[in-house]
Amino acid sequence: MRHRVARYTVDLALVGVAAVWGLTFVMVKDAVTLYPPFSFLTLRFAIACVAVFAVFPGIVRRWSRPAVLAGLPAGLFITGGYVFQTLGLMGTGATRTGFITGMAVVLTPILQVLVLRRMPQIYAIAGVALSTVGLWLLSWDGGAGGWTYADTLVLAGAFCFACHWIALGAVSSKHPVDVLTMVQLAFAAVACGLVAVAIERPLALPPETSVWLALLVTGVVASAAAFAIQTYALRYVSPTRVALILITEPVFAGFFGFLLLGERLAAAGWIGSALILGGMLVSEVLGNLGRAKEPLPLEVEV
Numbered sequence: 001m002r003h004r005v006a007r008y009t010v011d012l013a014l015v016g017v018a019a020v021w022g023l024t025f026v027m028v029k030d031a032v033t034l035y036p037p038f039s040f041l042t043l044r045f046a047i048a049c050v051a052v053f054a055v056f057p058g059i060v061r062r063w064s065r066p067a068v069l070a071g072l073p074a075g076l077f078i079t080g081g082y083v084f085q086t087l088g089l090m091g092t093g094a095t096r097t098g099f100i101t102g103m104a105v106v107l108t109p110i111l112q113v114l115v116l117r118r119m120p121q122i123y124a125i126a127g128v129a130l131s132t133v134g135l136w137l138l139s140w141d142g143g144a145g146g147w148t149y150a151d152t153l154v155l156a157g158a159f160c161f162a163c164h165w166i167a168l169g170a171v172s173s174k175h176p177v178d179v180l181t182m183v184q185l186a187f188a189a190v191a192c193g194l195v196a197v198a199i200e201r202p203l204a205l206p207p208e209t210s211v212w213l214a215l216l217v218t219g220v221v222a223s224a225a226a227f228a229i230q231t232y233a234l235r236y237v238s239p240t241r242v243a244l245i246l247i248t249e250p251v252f253a254g255f256f257g258f259l260l261l262g263e264r265l266a267a268a269g270w271i272g273s274a275l276i277l278g279g280m281l282v283s284e285v286l287g288n289l290g291r292a293k294e295p296l297p298l299e300v301e302v
Contacts, residue, residue: 010233014245017226022252024214024222025094026260028086031214035206037086038196040215042203045189047219049182055224056178067175068183074171075187077164082188084157091150093263098253099138099273100154104161105247105280106131111162127283134275137268181227247280 032040053059081104089097109124135155172180196203206212233242254273257263265273 010229010236011245013229014233014242015248017222017229018246018249019252020217020222020226021246021249022098022254023256024218025089025098025253026256027210027214027217029089029094029097029261031206031208031211032086032090034208035211036196036200037090038083038192039200039203040206040211041082041086041192042189042196043206043215044219045185045192047215048185048223049189051220051224052178052182052185052227055228059176059178059182062176062179064175064179067179070171070175071180071183072187074164074168074180075184076191077160077167078184079188079191081157081160081164083192084153084160088150088153088155088157092148092154093257094261095254095257095263095265095273096138096151096269097154098250098257099276100135100151101158101161102247102250102276102280103131103135103155104158104165106283107159107162108165109283111166115166124283127279127281129279130282131276131279134272134277134279137272137275138265178227185223247277250277250280 028040085097085101106124106127110128168180168184193203206215230242230246250273254263254265
């Protein structure tokens with residue numbers, strides 16, 4: 001009975017993580033209209049570093065040069081992912097951003113074929129097909145003015161996230177995951193900070209309360225707390241169940257985009273979004289059936 005209660009508690013916590021990730025699309029979109037994007041990302045990842053250290057204080061004892069070097073490629077890709085996503089979010093809707101970002105799930109098998117020479121499962125192929133049709137319908141959505149340059153930036157971010165998962169998956173079993181996480185967050189903070197100082201100087205702190213709220217939610221709740229919950233969840237539930245719950249992130253993005261920003265999609269856009277979500281489910285959940293239990297990669301969602 002205690003195990004069953006713990007499992008349901010974990011399920012609710014994971015739903016909370018997915019909801020927060022969906023909400024961050026709305027919060028970040030609002031924040032970067034008031035504060036420069038690279039300055040926002042710099043502070044966001046710096047706060048995330050502090051938060052991860054607070055959650056995992058023993059990280060210092062597990063720090064090593066090989067782990068740092070192993071985490072740098074993943075740090076590069078995750079930085080690119082959030083930079084493209086944030087810049088794209090400035091010009092497109094939170095709902096569209098959420099579903100286009102979800103394409104990372106189905107782009108990963110394609111990259112595995114090209115980079116790792118690893119043939120995808122039939123579920124992955126079906127997921128790619130569904131999501132591709134969904135992306136086409138979403139781009140045809142007349143309610144949002146069709147496909148835009150900002151949507152292309154978000155899609156580039158999804159591509160970077162897919163590369164990040166592959167890069168992280170290659171080293172996650174060889175080094176402490178919390179150390180790899182800190183390396184990625186620190187890389188992103190430094191890289192974005194250098195760009196912010198170069199093109200957005202001076203790097204001043206934001207005066208708006210809403211921007212600080214977005215920084216705290218994305219840095220603390222959506223990063224450190226979400227990672228801790230994922231790590232704890234895998235003690236009680238399977239990776240497939242975790243993936244099934246977390247894949248609802250774009251749905252929450254659509255819900256909060258509608259509720260807080262009044263975003264609307266035309267019929268083609270909603271059908272396309274549903275197909276992208278279906279492709280994610282087919283590729284990630286059905287594709288995980290029968291696989292050996294393995295940790296999920298950290299998603300510092302924004």
